[in-house]
Amino acid sequence: MRDGIALKSAGHPTLVLVHDVFERAAKAQAAALGMPDLRMFVFTQHLPGEPDEMEAEKAARAAEALDSNLL
Secondary structure, three states: OOOHHHHHHOOOOEEEEEEEHHHHHHHHHHOOOOOOOOEEEEEEEOOOOHHHHHHEEEEHHHHHHHHHHHH
């Protein structure tokens, strides 16, 4: 979060990647640091023991969603 805020403060386009389990904490920290509108891409964290096929499918969906957020 701090790196994203530093980049945005320096005038760079910024999108912070956040695991879903940290979404609330990331939003709270961004707000506490004075940048509640910081763009975040929230994606599902890999679950231990999850089959490789499911992990690959989640990664592909996240990549597609991320691609649309970068436009």
